[in-house]
Amino acid sequence: MTAEAPKPLEPTELRTVAHRRFDDGRGHRFVYAQSSAAILAIDPLSDRLLDAFEGEGGVAHEILPRVEVAADETSSDNRAIDVQKHEALRDLVDLGLIRPAGEIRAPVADLPPMPFPLATLVLNVTNKCNLSCTYCYEYGEDKLGPGTESKARPMMLDDTARESIDFLFESAGDRPQVAITFFGGETLLNLGAVKAAVTHAEELGAKHRKRVHYSITTNATLLSTEVIDFLTSNRFGVTISIDGDKDSQDTHRVFKSGKGSFAMIEPPIRKLIAVNKERNGRPIGARVTLTREAKSVLETYRFLCEDMGFDEVGFAPVTADPNRDYALEGSHYDGMLSEFRTLAEDFVQAATEGRPHGFANLNDLLRELHDGVNKAHPCGAGLGLLGVSTEGDLGLCHRFVESDEHSVGNVRDGLDQVARTRFLKEGHVDKKSECSTCFARPLCAGGCYHEAQVRQGDPSAPNLHACEWIRGWTDIGLSSYARIMTQNPGFFARFESA
Amino acid sequence: MKHVVPLNKKARRIAAQVQESRGQARALTLELPPNEYPFGCTTIFAPGWEVDSSGGTHGLCQPIERDLYDCYHTCYWPAQVPDGVTNAPSWTSSCGAPMNDWKSIDLVFP
Numbered sequence: 001m002t003a004e005a006p007k008p009l010e011p012t013e014l015r016t017v018a019h020r021r022f023d024d025g026r027g028h029r030f031v032y033a034q035s036s037a038a039i040l041a042i043d044p045l046s047d048r049l050l051d052a053f054e055g056e057g058g059v060a061h062e063i064l065p066r067v068e069v070a071a072d073e074t075s076s077d078n079r080a081i082d083v084q085k086h087e088a089l090r091d092l093v094d095l096g097l098i099r100p101a102g103e104i105r106a107p108v109a110d111l112p113p114m115p116f117p118l119a120t121l122v123l124n125v126t127n128k129c130n131l132s133c134t135y136c137y138e139y140g141e142d143k144l145g146p147g148t149e150s151k152a153r154p155m156m157l158d159d160t161a162r163e164s165i166d167f168l169f170e171s172a173g174d175r176p177q178v179a180i181t182f183f184g185g186e187t188l189l190n191l192g193a194v195k196a197a198v199t200h201a202e203e204l205g206a207k208h209r210k211r212v213h214y215s216i217t218t219n220a221t222l223l224s225t226e227v228i229d230f231l232t233s234n235r236f237g238v239t240i241s242i243d244g245d246k247d248s249q250d251t252h253r254v255f256k257s258g259k260g261s262f263a264m265i266e267p268p269i270r271k272l273i274a275v276n277k278e279r280n281g282r283p284i285g286a287r288v289t290l291t292r293e294a295k296s297v298l299e300t301y302r303f304l305c306e307d308m309g310f311d312e313v314g315f316a317p318v319t320a321d322p323n324r325d326y327a328l329e330g331s332h333y334d335g336m337l338s339e340f341r342t343l344a345e346d347f348v349q350a351a352t353e354g355r356p357h358g359f360a361n362l363n364d365l366l367r368e369l370h371d372g373v374n375k376a377h378p379c380g381a382g383l384g385l386l387g388v389s390t391e392g393d394l395g396l397c398h399r400f401v402e403s404d405e406h407s408v409g410n411v412r413d414g415l416d417q418v419a420r421t422r423f424l425k426e427g428h429v430d431k432k433s434e435c436s437t438c439f440a441r442p443l444c445a446g447g448c449y450h451e452a453q454v455r456q457g458d459p460s461a462p463n464l465h466a467c468e469w470i471r472g473w474t475d476i477g478l479s480s481y482a483r484i485m486t487q488n489p490g491f492f493a494r495f496e497s498a
Numbered sequence: 499m500k501h502v503v504p505l506n507k508k509a510r511r512i513a514a515q516v517q518e519s520r521g522q523a524r525a526l527t528l529e530l531p532p533n534e535y536p537f538g539c540t541t542i543f544a545p546g547w548e549v550d551s552s553g554g555t556h557g558l559c560q561p562i563e564r565d566l567y568d569c570y571h572t573c574y575w576p577a578q579v580p581d582g583v584t585n586a587p588s589w590t591s592s593c594g595a596p597m598n599d600w601k602s603i604d605l606v607f608p
Contacts, residue, residue, distance in 0.1 A: 041503040094519075
C-alpha cells in the first residue's frame with residue numbers, strides 16, 4: 001500500500017456491534033464477531049478502535065483523532081498515522097465489527113428449504129430401566145408427557161423399529177449417510193429391536209447406497225460378550241452413562257435396592273474398550289452427569305480416560321427441578337465453570353504439545369468455533385433429527401417423544417410437516433430478542449428446547465437461567481482457541497477436512 | 499488487511515470476500531485515460547432529468563419531454579414509459595419530433 005490517504009468515510013454514525021474480545025494470556029488480542037462467528041486476531045490499534053466506537057459510537061472524523069496511538073506506533077508523520085487509523089477502521093467496518101448505527105440486520109432465512117432431509121433418527125427402544133438413578137429425568141418433574149402413568153408400550157416392537165428405519169430412509173433425501181441412535185430407558189433391555197433395526201438398515205443402506213452410522217447410549221449393566229461383539233462389529237459409537245469412580249458412580253447411579261452399580265459395570269466396560277481398540281472401532285465416550293455434589297471434573301476425567309481407557313468424556317449438568325437437593329444453582333454453576341476451566345487447561349496443554357485430549361465438550365466447542373458455526377436453531381431437533389417413541393410416534397428429539405403436545409407425527413403416517421415448520425419458526429434465534437446482543441448467540445441460539453419447556457413451559461423460549469453459564473463456557477472455549485491457535489495452529493488441521 | 503488476521507474458517511471466508519470486493523470496486527476516474535466506460539442512464543450526466551433553478555423545466559437545456567425518449571431509447575425503464583420492445587412497439591409512431599408534437603403520442607394502457 002502506498003501512503004495515499006484514503007478519503008474520509010461518509011459522516012455516518014458508526015458503532016461497535018456485539019462481539020467478544022479476549023486474549024491468549026500472552027498479550028495477543030482477538031475478537032469473536034457475534035454477527036458472523038468469525039474469529040480474528042487484532043492489533044492494538046484495532047482493539048482501541050473497537051473501544052472507541054463502543055456504546056453510542058459516533059462519526060469517524062470526530063472519534064478517530066481521539067484514538068491514541070501507542071509509543072511503538074508513533075510516527076512523526078501525522079498523515080501516516082491518519083492513514084493507519086482509517087485503514088484499520090475500514091477493515092473493521094468491512095468485517096462487520098463496526099457498523100453504521102441503526103443499520104438493519106440483513107434478513108436471515110427463517111428456515112432452510114423444507115422438507116429438510118432427515119439425517120438422524122433417535123429410537124427410544126424402551127422406556128424401562130434396570131437402574132433407578134436418583135436424578136433421572138425420565139421419572140422426575142421434568143418428564144414431559146404422562147411419565148410413570150404412561151400407557152405407552154415399554155418396549156418398542158421389532159416391526160416398529162423396522163418401520164422407523166423405513167421412515168428414516170424415505171425422509172433422508174440425497175444424504176449419502178444417515179445416523180441411527182438407540183436410546184432408552186436402558187437401551188440394551190431391548191436388544192431385539194436394536195438388532196432388528198440394524199439388520200433392516202444394512203439392507204436399505206446397501207439398496208439406497210447410503211452409509212449408516214449407529215450409536216447407542218447405555219448404562220453398561222448389560223454389556224455381555226455377545227453385546228460387545230455386536231456393537232463393535234457394527235462399528236457403533238458407544239456412549240456410556242457413568243459418573244466416575246466407584247464413589248461418584250454409586251452416589252446416584254443405583255439399582256432399585258439402592259445398591260451402587262459401579263462394581264457391576266466396571267469389568268464389561270473395560271472389556272468393551274479393549275475389544276473396540278483391537279477392532280479399531282469408533283471412539284467410546286463416557287457421559288457424566290454433574291450434580292452439586294460432583295467431584296472434581298479433572299479427577300473424574302483422569303479416572304475415566306487414564307484408568308478406564310475411555311476415548312472421550314463429556315460432562316452435562318443435571319437437568320432437574322431446582323428444588324431437588326442435587327440440582328444446580330447459580331453458585332454451583334460458578335464452581336462447575338472453574339472445574340471446566342481447569343480441565344480446559346489440561347486440554348490446551350495437550351493440544352499445544354500435539355497430543356489428543358478427550359474432553360469432549362471442549363473438543364466439540366473448538367470444532368464449532370473453528371468452523372464459525374452460526375446457528376439459527378440451537379440444535380438439530382425437528383430439523384435433521386427426530387426422536388421415535390416405543391409406539392413409533394415422532395417427537396422433536398428423544399426427550400419430547402411421549403409428549404402429545406409436541407407430537408410431530410409417527411413413522412407410519414409420516415412427519416407432520418405443518419407442526420414441524422411451526423415449531424422451527426417459533427424456535428428460530430431471531431425470535432429470541434433477549435439473545436440479540438449476546439456474544440454467545442451463534443453457538444447457543446437460546447439453548448435446549450426441552451430445558452426451556454421444563455423451566456418455562458415453552459420450548460421456543462431462551463434458557464435465560466443458563467446465560468451466565470453459557471457465556472462463561474464460551475469464554476473458556478475462546479481463550480482455549482486463541483492459545484492453541486498461537487502456539488500450535490496445526491492442531492486445527494483435524495477440523496479442516498471434516 | 500494489515501491490522502487483523504482472520505483465524506477461523508468463517509473469518510477466512512469473509513476476509514477473502516472483502517478482499518475480492520475491494521478489488522472489484524474502484525473509481526473509473528482514477529484511471530487516466532479511462533479504459534472502461536459505464537453504460538446506462540444512471541451513470542451518465544443527462545441534462546433534462548432534473549428541474550431548473552426555479553423548480554420548473556423551462557430553463558433546462560432540453561425540454562422535459564425529452565425524458566420520454568431518454569427512458570425509451572437508451573434505457574429500458576418500463577415504470578416510466580411504455581415498454582417499446584415487446585408490448586407497445588409503436589406507441590410513438592404518430593409522433594415524429596417529440597419536442598414539437600409530443601402531444602400526439604398516444605396513451606398506452608397496460
